[in-house]
Amino acid sequence: MAGFYYELGKFGGKCGGTGLELTCKAFSSIVRSMSKRQVYLLSPKELSPETIAVAFAKTSRSPESFREIAAELNEESSAKFHERWVVGYGHASVAEHAVLHIAIENVSRLAVECIESNRLASYTEKSTRYQKWDADSFIIPSELDDHPLRDTFIRTCKLLFGAYAQSLSPVRATVEGQNPRRENESDEAYNRRIRSQYVDSCRFLLPAASLANLGMTVNARVLEHAISKMLSHPLAEVREIGEEVKGAALAEIPTLVKYATPLPYLTEISAAFYHIAHGENKEKNKKNSVVKPEWCQLIDFDPDGETKVLAAALYRFGEMPYTRALETVRSAPESERDRLAESLLGHLGEHDTPLRELEYTTYTFDLILDQGGYAEFKRHRMMTQTPQRLTTRLGVALPRQIVEAGFEVPYRSAMETAAEAYEKLADWNPHVASYVVPNGFNRRVLFTMHEVHNVHNAAYKRPSRSGASTPCWQNTCACRKKPGRRSKRKTCKETELSHRRGDGSSYKLPAADSMFIPIKAQIPRTMRALKTRPRMPNTFFAFLWATAAIPSPSPTRATRAEAQVSAESTPA
Numbered sequence: 001m002a003g004f005y006y007e008l009g010k011f012g013g014k015c016g017g018t019g020l021e022l023t024c025k026a027f028s029s030i031v032r033s034m035s036k037r038q039v040y041l042l043s044p045k046e047l048s049p050e051t052i053a054v055a056f057a058k059t060s061r062s063p064e065s066f067r068e069i070a071a072e073l074n075e076e077s078s079a080k081f082h083e084r085w086v087v088g089y090g091h092a093s094v095a096e097h098a099v100l101h102i103a104i105e106n107v108s109r110l111a112v113e114c115i116e117s118n119r120l121a122s123y124t125e126k127s128t129r130y131q132k133w134d135a136d137s138f139i140i141p142s143e144l145d146d147h148p149l150r151d152t153f154i155r156t157c158k159l160l161f162g163a164y165a166q167s168l169s170p171v172r173a174t175v176e177g178q179n180p181r182r183e184n185e186s187d188e189a190y191n192r193r194i195r196s197q198y199v200d201s202c203r204f205l206l207p208a209a210s211l212a213n214l215g216m217t218v219n220a221r222v223l224e225h226a227i228s229k230m231l232s233h234p235l236a237e238v239r240e241i242g243e244e245v246k247g248a249a250l251a252e253i254p255t256l257v258k259y260a261t262p263l264p265y266l267t268e269i270s271a272a273f274y275h276i277a278h279g280e281n282k283e284k285n286k287k288n289s290v291v292k293p294e295w296c297q298l299i300d301f302d303p304d305g306e307t308k309v310l311a312a313a314l315y316r317f318g319e320m321p322y323t324r325a326l327e328t329v330r331s332a333p334e335s336e337r338d339r340l341a342e343s344l345l346g347h348l349g350e351h352d353t354p355l356r357e358l359e360y361t362t363y364t365f366d367l368i369l370d371q372g373g374y375a376e377f378k379r380h381r382m383m384t385q386t387p388q389r390l391t392t393r394l395g396v397a398l399p400r401q402i403v404e405a406g407f408e409v410p411y412r413s414a415m416e417t418a419a420e421a422y423e424k425l426a427d428w429n430p431h432v433a434s435y436v437v438p439n440g441f442n443r444r445v446l447f448t449m450h451e452v453h454n455v456h457n458a459a460y461k462r463p464s465r466s467g468a469s470t471p472c473w474q475n476t477c478a479c480r481k482k483p484g485r486r487s488k489r490k491t492c493k494e495t496e497l498s499h500r501r502g503d504g505s506s507y508k509l510p511a512a513d514s515m516f517i518p519i520k521a522q523i524p525r526t527m528r529a530l531k532t533r534p535r536m537p538n539t540f541f542a543f544l545w546a547t548a549a550i551p552s553p554s555p556t557r558a559t560r561a562e563a564q565v566s567a568e569s570t571p572a
Contacts, residue, residue, distance in 0.1 A: 042070060049098035049220065050078045050253050057081070057094040079255045095220035095256045100249060102216045102223075104241065108139045109375070110208040110390070110434055111238050116378060118226040121218035123379075128203040128210070128372070128439070129196050132168065135161050138209040142236045143432050149425055156421040156436050157209055163414040164205040170405040172198040201399040204372055204440035205414055208390060220256035223249060227260035232267050234431045295368040299446070305361025310340045312357035359450040366446050370397040372439035383449040390434040391426070392419040394442035415440060 042052045047070055054077075055070040062069055104115065109128075116123050138157045144150040175198040181190050218226065227249070230242025249257045302308065311325040318325065329337065348354060369377065371390060378385060392415075402411050418438050425433035 038065075040067075042066060044099075048075055048078070048252060049100060050255060051075065053094055053097035053220070053256070054078045054081045056097040083255055092221050095224070095253075096222075098220040098253050098256055100218060100220070100223065100252055102218065102245060102248060104214045104216060104245070106211045107214065107241055108208060108237060108435065109206075109210050109212050110235070111241055112212050112214050113208075113375075113378065114230065114233060114235075114238050115214060115216065115226070115241070118218070118222055118229070120222045121216055121226070123217075124215045126212040126214070128206060128375075129200045132199060133161065133164065133206060133210055135165060137161070137211045138207065139211060139237060139435070141209075141432050141435060142240075143429060147428075149428060152421055152424060153436060156418055157207055159417055160205050160207050160414055160436075160438055163410055164202055166410065167202040167205060167402065167405070167407050168198065170407050171201050171401050174198070174401055174405040198401065201401040204370070204397060204399055204402070205411065205438050207418065207436050207438050208371070209435040220249075220253050223253075224257050224260045227257060228263050229266065231260070231262040232264075234267075234270070297366045298363060299366050300364040300448075302361045306341075308360045309358050310337065310344065312360045313340070313344050313355060316355070316357055362448050362450045364446070364448040366444065368394060368442050368444055370440055370442055371437065372397075374443055374445060375439070377445070383447050385445055385447045387445040388443060389430060390437045390441070390443050391430075392422040392437055392441050394444065396438075396440045396442065399440075414438075 042055055044052065047055070051070060051073050054073055055066050058069045058081075059066065107115075112125055116125075135158070138161065140150070140154060140157075144153055172194070175194050179194050179197070185193075223245075227242050227246045230238050230245065233239055233242070246257055246260055307326065307329050311322065311329045314320075314328060315322050315325040320328070329340070332340070344357075345354065367377075374387065378387070396415050396419075398408070398411070402408055415438065418436055418441075421436050422433050425436065
């Protein structure tokens with residue numbers, strides 16, 4: 001109100017009065033001018049993140065404008081505010097208004113995975129698909145200092161990076177043969193067009209110790225929790241990164257992160273469940289980790305999910321209680337339910353976001369995919385993900401372009417060496433052992449997604465990955481069409497791919513459409529209502545198909561004879 005009386009006094013002075021002689025018309029004019037809508041920035045160039053957070057927080061109690069509140073603040077008063085309200089009284093939401101942009105360089109991709117596990121933040125990282133790695137671009141964890149396995153670790157990483165460097169030239173030649181230069185295409189444009197394709201296949205050899213850069217945009221509330229998680233991590237590198245991130249953040253938000261400390265809960269629960277899950281018999285645990293080729297299993301879903309979604313949409317735009325909306329949908333004839341689904345999704349554009357009412361049904365999957373695929377999969381943070389620790393015990397993916405380039409034998413040899421080194425290191429420290437695991441090895445991840453995520457991806461046309469691994473619909477599917485075109489006759493479900501296990505036997509891996517059957521069976525109307533059809537029944541599952549590694553025994557069990565299987569035996 002101080003601003004109001006100030007304006008009132010100015011007006012009264014101009015009229016030669018005290019301000020109390022204003023007419024109703026003049027008074028209304030002042031009120032209208034003061035309540036005019038305004039949209040502006042509190043610039044981080046002028047105000048610290050902590051000051052901005054306080055300015056936003058105080059608006060709940062102060063009638064003044066944000067500019068006026070900010071003008072009265074300084075770093076000392078902002079710190080006192082946060083000490084009292086954020087720390088003392090637990091009003092942590094205030095810290096969400098303080099945002100930082102943090103640059104993190106030369107950290108392992110294993111550490112990047114931990115940092116990016118915080119879903120309420122934005123990340124951009126160095127791409128293994130568009131950039132090439134130098135021979136020494138890997139971390140040597142401090143746990144190995146003066147340890148007899150240090151030389152084994154370094155030798156394995158150098159071998160993997162050497163195989164990676166050797167693979168680039170032959171795989172590039174293969175890609176060039178499959179993608180001739182276009183008319184009048186410059187060297188730069190051509191190199192850019194094929195680069196992601198051959199580098200994408202070769203990156204399967206890069207270990208988790210590979211160094212990367214990461215840009216992170218995060219608010220102070222999430223950052224404090226992220227720092228605490230890093231400080232509680234079993235790897236020394238991640239704990240050190242946590243300390244360094246905290247130090248960098250203290251310069252901008254000294255109050256909001258200074259109490260970020262290790263969380264005993266995280267370390268205690270990790271130790272307890274690890275002991276229960278692994279038990280005393282490590283050899284038995286290794287054997288149980290080798291699985292059959294069910295790489296994508298639907299674990300749980302709501303059989304009444306579609307009804308709940310349609311009822312939620314009816315509830316949103318109506319005035320009835322939800323129980324009545326459910327009853328209305330359940331008792332509606334098939335034609336009416338189809339009409340509701342058509343109204344909900346029939347006009348959904350390629351870049352439109354579906355209504356959040358689709359979140360009222362969920363699906364839980366147990367997925368096996370290669371580490372390179374998981375690096376992209378983990379970015380879908382709209383879902384809940386629980387990955388297992390990275391190992392070499394679930395088999396390895398064989399990129400088709402590696403085979404076509406005649407590089408299969410060195411590829412398999414490098415993977416065998418990595419698997420042997422992993423087992424040696426895992427007997428000592430399973431967390432450190434993950435550093436030597438290349439992108440080509442499989443891992444498990446449990447995830448739950450809601451229907452809005454599923455439908456959003458179903459309406460999205462562009463594939464999520466260039467398809468380096470086998471099986472991959474872009475490289476192996478017989479019904480492949482040019483981008484943007486639809487197949488009039490065949491579908492990818494007609495194509496079956498086979499792969500040879502380490503023991504010489506073979507098996508069939510179901511095509512992508514069969515992975516989509518559980519979803520289609522539960523939400524038939526919402527799928528039929530989609531007008532924008534992807535090149536496969538659902539691009540999310542096409543992504544799983546493209547990135548799914550081939551479940552097979554660990555390469556340590558593969559023989560040299562099996563490593564020399566010719567390209568002709570690879571599925572076409």
